[in-house]
Amino acid sequence: MSANIRIVLVNTTHPGNIGGVARAMKNMALGELHLVAPKKFPHVNADARAAGATDLLESAVIHDTLEEAIADCQIVVGTSARGRHIPWPVVDPRELAAIVQPIATDKKIAIVFGREDRGLTNEELHLCQYHVHIPSNPDFSSLNLAAAVQVVTYELRMASIYAQENEQHKPQWGTDWDIELADSSDLERLFKHLEETLVDIDFLDPENPRQLMPRLRRLYLRAMPDKVEVNVLRGILTATQKNSNAKD
Ligand code: SAH
DSSP, X not given: OGGGEEEEEESOSOHHHHHHHHHHHHHTXXXXXXXESOSSOSOHHHHHHHGGGHXXXXXXXXXXXXXXXXXXXXXXXXXXXXXXXXXXXXXXXXXXXXXXXXXXXXXXXXXXXXXXXXXXXXXXXXXXXXXXXXXXXXXXXOOOHHXXXXXXXXXXXXXXXXXXXXXXXXXXXXXXXXXXXXXXXXXXXXXXXXXXXXXXXXXXXXXXXXXXXXXXXXXXXHHOOBHHHHHHHHHHHHHHHHHHHHHO
Protein backbone atom coordinates (compact mmCIF):
# COMPACT_ATOMS: atom_id res chain seq x y z
CA MET A 1 0.00 0.00 0.00
CA SER A 2 2.73 2.44 0.92
CA ALA A 3 4.02 3.37 -2.55
CA ASN A 4 0.68 4.98 -3.43
CA ILE A 5 0.60 7.24 -0.37
CA ARG A 6 2.52 10.48 -0.67
CA ILE A 7 3.18 13.04 2.01
CA VAL A 8 3.14 16.59 0.65
CA LEU A 9 4.67 19.45 2.66
CA VAL A 10 3.68 22.96 1.59
CA ASN A 11 6.16 25.87 1.94
CA THR A 12 8.00 24.42 4.92
CA THR A 13 10.12 27.07 6.65
CA HIS A 14 12.45 24.98 8.83
CA PRO A 15 14.50 22.38 6.95
CA GLY A 16 14.89 20.47 10.24
CA ASN A 17 11.18 19.71 10.08
CA ILE A 18 11.54 18.23 6.59
CA GLY A 19 14.19 15.88 8.01
CA GLY A 20 11.92 15.03 10.94
CA VAL A 21 9.12 14.21 8.52
CA ALA A 22 11.40 11.94 6.45
CA ARG A 23 12.34 10.03 9.58
CA ALA A 24 8.72 9.76 10.76
CA MET A 25 7.69 8.44 7.34
CA LYS A 26 10.47 5.88 7.05
CA ASN A 27 9.70 4.59 10.55
CA MET A 28 6.16 3.90 9.30
CA ALA A 29 7.39 2.38 6.00
CA LEU A 30 6.35 5.25 3.76
CA GLY A 31 8.72 6.59 1.12
CA GLU A 32 7.04 9.16 -1.12
CA LEU A 33 7.92 12.67 0.04
CA HIS A 34 6.84 15.66 -2.07
CA LEU A 35 7.81 19.24 -1.24
CA VAL A 36 6.03 22.34 -2.52
CA ALA A 37 8.40 25.33 -2.66
CA PRO A 38 10.34 24.60 0.56
CA LYS A 39 12.07 27.73 1.95
CA LYS A 40 15.48 26.03 2.44
CA PHE A 41 16.18 22.64 0.92
CA PRO A 42 18.47 20.69 0.72
CA HIS A 43 19.94 21.75 4.06
CA VAL A 44 22.26 20.29 6.73
CA ASN A 45 19.51 20.61 9.34
CA ALA A 46 17.22 18.43 7.23
CA ASP A 47 19.92 15.77 6.94
CA ALA A 48 20.65 15.92 10.68
CA ARG A 49 17.01 15.46 11.74
CA ALA A 50 16.41 12.72 9.14
CA ALA A 51 18.97 10.47 10.89
CA GLY A 52 18.96 7.29 8.77
CA ALA A 53 16.21 8.53 6.43
CA THR A 54 18.30 10.78 4.17
CA ASP A 55 17.38 8.48 1.24
CA LEU A 56 13.84 9.95 1.42
CA LEU A 57 15.30 13.46 1.25
CA GLU A 58 17.37 12.52 -1.77
CA SER A 59 14.38 11.08 -3.60
CA ALA A 60 11.99 13.88 -2.52
CA VAL A 61 10.12 15.44 -5.44
CA ILE A 62 10.05 19.25 -5.46
CA HIS A 63 7.16 21.20 -7.01
CA ASP A 64 6.37 24.88 -7.56
CA THR A 65 2.68 24.53 -6.72
CA LEU A 66 0.43 22.28 -4.67
CA GLU A 67 -1.79 21.68 -7.74
CA GLU A 68 1.22 20.15 -9.50
CA ALA A 69 2.13 17.99 -6.49
CA ILE A 70 -1.33 16.38 -6.36
CA ALA A 71 -2.34 16.44 -10.05
CA ASP A 72 -2.24 12.64 -10.51
CA CYS A 73 -3.85 11.77 -7.13
CA GLN A 74 -7.44 10.52 -6.88
CA ILE A 75 -7.71 11.17 -3.15
CA VAL A 76 -6.32 14.36 -1.63
CA VAL A 77 -6.44 14.93 2.11
CA GLY A 78 -5.58 18.20 3.87
CA THR A 79 -4.55 18.48 7.50
CA SER A 80 -5.57 21.29 9.76
CA ALA A 81 -5.06 22.22 13.39
CA ARG A 82 -8.30 24.22 13.53
CA GLY A 83 -11.79 24.46 12.06
CA ARG A 84 -12.28 26.66 9.02
CA HIS A 85 -14.85 29.09 7.73
CA ILE A 86 -17.01 26.70 5.72
CA PRO A 87 -17.31 23.18 7.13
CA TRP A 88 -15.71 20.39 5.10
CA PRO A 89 -15.81 16.61 5.61
CA VAL A 90 -13.46 16.08 8.54
CA VAL A 91 -12.01 12.85 9.96
CA ASP A 92 -9.50 11.98 12.65
CA PRO A 93 -6.32 10.08 11.66
CA ARG A 94 -7.83 6.67 12.58
CA GLU A 95 -10.91 7.31 10.47
CA LEU A 96 -8.68 8.48 7.64
CA ALA A 97 -6.66 5.27 7.85
CA ALA A 98 -9.88 3.21 7.62
CA ILE A 99 -10.83 5.10 4.44
CA VAL A 100 -7.39 5.01 2.84
CA GLN A 101 -6.26 1.49 3.73
CA PRO A 102 -8.63 -0.46 1.43
CA ILE A 103 -8.09 1.80 -1.58
CA ALA A 104 -4.34 2.44 -1.38
CA THR A 105 -3.55 -0.64 -3.44
CA ASP A 106 -4.77 1.02 -6.64
CA LYS A 107 -5.45 4.71 -5.92
CA LYS A 108 -2.90 7.47 -5.47
CA ILE A 109 -3.40 9.34 -2.23
CA ALA A 110 -1.85 12.64 -1.14
CA ILE A 111 -1.82 13.80 2.47
CA VAL A 112 -0.98 17.48 2.58
CA PHE A 113 0.63 19.30 5.52
CA GLY A 114 0.86 23.07 5.90
CA ARG A 115 3.28 25.79 6.91
CA GLU A 116 4.61 25.86 10.47
CA ASP A 117 3.26 29.36 11.15
CA ARG A 118 -0.12 29.38 9.41
CA GLY A 119 -0.96 25.91 8.11
CA LEU A 120 -2.77 25.55 4.76
CA THR A 121 -4.78 28.35 3.12
CA ASN A 122 -8.51 27.94 2.54
CA GLU A 123 -7.85 27.65 -1.22
CA GLU A 124 -5.41 24.80 -0.56
CA LEU A 125 -7.87 23.06 1.77
CA HIS A 126 -10.56 23.39 -0.92
CA LEU A 127 -8.49 21.13 -3.22
CA CYS A 128 -9.06 18.24 -0.77
CA GLN A 129 -11.86 15.64 -0.39
CA TYR A 130 -11.23 15.27 3.34
CA HIS A 131 -9.68 17.27 6.12
CA VAL A 132 -7.87 15.49 8.92
CA HIS A 133 -7.79 16.95 12.37
CA ILE A 134 -5.76 15.35 15.14
CA PRO A 135 -8.06 15.84 18.14
CA SER A 136 -5.52 17.75 20.22
CA ASN A 137 -6.08 20.09 23.18
CA PRO A 138 -8.47 22.78 21.86
CA ASP A 139 -6.51 25.40 23.81
CA PHE A 140 -3.21 24.27 22.29
CA SER A 141 -4.14 22.48 19.09
CA SER A 142 -1.16 22.86 16.81
CA LEU A 143 1.41 20.02 16.76
CA ASN A 144 4.91 20.31 15.40
CA LEU A 145 4.84 19.44 11.68
CA ALA A 146 6.89 16.22 11.98
CA ALA A 147 4.87 15.17 15.04
CA ALA A 148 1.63 15.63 13.07
CA VAL A 149 3.03 13.51 10.22
CA GLN A 150 4.05 10.86 12.76
CA VAL A 151 0.55 10.61 14.25
CA VAL A 152 -1.15 10.34 10.86
CA THR A 153 1.34 7.85 9.39
CA TYR A 154 1.23 5.71 12.54
CA GLU A 155 -2.51 5.26 12.09
CA LEU A 156 -2.00 4.36 8.42
CA ARG A 157 0.51 1.72 9.47
CA MET A 158 -1.75 0.29 12.16
CA ALA A 159 -4.61 -0.01 9.68
CA SER A 160 -2.33 -1.75 7.21
CA ILE A 161 -1.06 -4.21 9.85
CA TYR A 162 -4.60 -5.06 10.99
CA ALA A 163 -5.80 -5.48 7.41
CA GLN A 164 -2.96 -7.90 6.68
CA GLU A 165 -3.85 -9.92 9.77
CA ASN A 166 -7.53 -10.02 8.88
CA GLU A 167 -6.97 -10.12 5.12
CA GLN A 168 -9.86 -7.77 4.56
CA HIS A 169 -9.74 -6.42 1.04
CA LYS A 170 -13.16 -4.89 0.72
CA PRO A 171 -13.16 -2.61 -2.30
CA GLN A 172 -14.39 0.98 -2.14
CA TRP A 173 -18.21 1.07 -2.44
CA GLY A 174 -18.28 -2.70 -1.89
CA THR A 175 -17.62 -3.61 -5.51
CA ASP A 176 -14.96 -3.22 -8.19
CA TRP A 177 -15.70 0.08 -9.92
CA ASP A 178 -15.87 -0.01 -13.73
CA ILE A 179 -14.15 3.35 -14.38
CA GLU A 180 -11.06 4.93 -12.84
CA LEU A 181 -11.76 7.74 -10.34
CA ALA A 182 -11.04 11.25 -11.59
CA ASP A 183 -7.77 12.66 -10.34
CA SER A 184 -7.11 16.14 -9.01
CA SER A 185 -6.14 17.57 -12.42
CA ASP A 186 -9.43 16.28 -13.99
CA LEU A 187 -11.37 17.85 -11.13
CA GLU A 188 -9.54 21.19 -11.35
CA ARG A 189 -10.37 21.37 -15.09
CA LEU A 190 -14.01 20.63 -14.24
CA PHE A 191 -14.12 23.37 -11.58
CA LYS A 192 -12.58 25.91 -13.97
CA HIS A 193 -15.11 24.99 -16.67
CA LEU A 194 -17.99 25.10 -14.18
CA GLU A 195 -16.96 28.54 -12.93
CA GLU A 196 -16.67 29.92 -16.50
CA THR A 197 -20.08 28.52 -17.40
CA LEU A 198 -21.73 29.93 -14.29
CA VAL A 199 -20.33 33.35 -15.19
CA ASP A 200 -21.54 32.97 -18.83
CA ILE A 201 -25.09 32.22 -17.73
CA ASP A 202 -25.03 35.06 -15.15
CA PHE A 203 -25.41 32.71 -12.20
CA LEU A 204 -22.03 33.64 -10.69
CA ASP A 205 -21.13 37.31 -10.35
CA PRO A 206 -17.32 37.49 -10.57
CA GLU A 207 -17.48 40.81 -8.67
CA ASN A 208 -19.29 39.11 -5.79
CA PRO A 209 -18.57 35.36 -5.91
CA ARG A 210 -19.34 34.74 -2.20
CA GLN A 211 -18.77 31.08 -1.24
CA LEU A 212 -20.39 29.61 -4.36
CA MET A 213 -17.29 27.88 -5.80
CA PRO A 214 -16.08 26.44 -2.46
CA ARG A 215 -19.60 25.09 -1.86
CA LEU A 216 -19.79 23.51 -5.31
CA ARG A 217 -16.28 22.09 -4.92
CA ARG A 218 -17.33 20.54 -1.63
CA LEU A 219 -20.38 18.94 -3.28
CA TYR A 220 -18.47 17.46 -6.24
CA LEU A 221 -15.51 16.35 -4.12
CA ARG A 222 -17.87 14.53 -1.77
CA ALA A 223 -19.31 12.63 -4.72
CA MET A 224 -15.86 11.43 -5.88
CA PRO A 225 -16.80 11.30 -9.57
CA ASP A 226 -14.99 8.93 -11.95
CA LYS A 227 -13.39 10.02 -15.25
CA VAL A 228 -16.47 9.31 -17.37
CA GLU A 229 -18.74 11.18 -14.96
CA VAL A 230 -16.43 14.19 -15.13
CA ASN A 231 -16.52 14.06 -18.94
CA VAL A 232 -20.32 13.94 -18.90
CA LEU A 233 -20.48 16.93 -16.55
CA ARG A 234 -18.09 18.86 -18.78
CA GLY A 235 -20.17 17.91 -21.83
CA ILE A 236 -23.22 19.39 -20.12
CA LEU A 237 -21.25 22.57 -19.42
CA THR A 238 -20.11 22.85 -23.05
CA ALA A 239 -23.70 22.45 -24.27
CA THR A 240 -24.87 25.03 -21.72
CA GLN A 241 -22.25 27.51 -22.91
CA LYS A 242 -23.18 26.98 -26.58
CA ASN A 243 -26.84 27.47 -25.80
CA SER A 244 -26.26 30.62 -23.81
CA ASN A 245 -23.94 32.10 -26.50
CA ALA A 246 -26.56 31.33 -29.17
CA LYS A 247 -29.12 33.36 -27.22
CA ASP A 248 -26.78 36.38 -26.70
N1 SAH B 1 -0.98 27.74 13.09
C1 SAH B 1 -1.21 26.73 12.11
C2 SAH B 1 -0.61 25.43 12.57
C3 SAH B 1 0.39 24.92 11.67
S1 SAH B 1 1.15 23.49 12.31
C4 SAH B 1 -2.70 26.55 11.90
O1 SAH B 1 -3.44 27.09 12.65
O2 SAH B 1 -3.11 25.86 10.97
C5 SAH B 1 1.85 22.85 10.82
C6 SAH B 1 1.07 21.75 10.17
O3 SAH B 1 1.06 20.59 11.04
C7 SAH B 1 -0.38 22.04 9.87
O4 SAH B 1 -0.55 22.76 8.69
C8 SAH B 1 -0.91 20.62 9.74
O5 SAH B 1 -0.51 20.10 8.50
C9 SAH B 1 -0.16 19.88 10.85
N2 SAH B 1 -0.89 19.89 12.12
C10 SAH B 1 -0.53 20.47 13.29
N3 SAH B 1 -1.43 20.24 14.24
C11 SAH B 1 -2.41 19.50 13.69
C12 SAH B 1 -3.63 18.93 14.17
N4 SAH B 1 -4.05 19.09 15.42
N5 SAH B 1 -4.38 18.21 13.30
C13 SAH B 1 -3.98 18.04 12.02
N6 SAH B 1 -2.84 18.54 11.52
C14 SAH B 1 -2.07 19.26 12.33
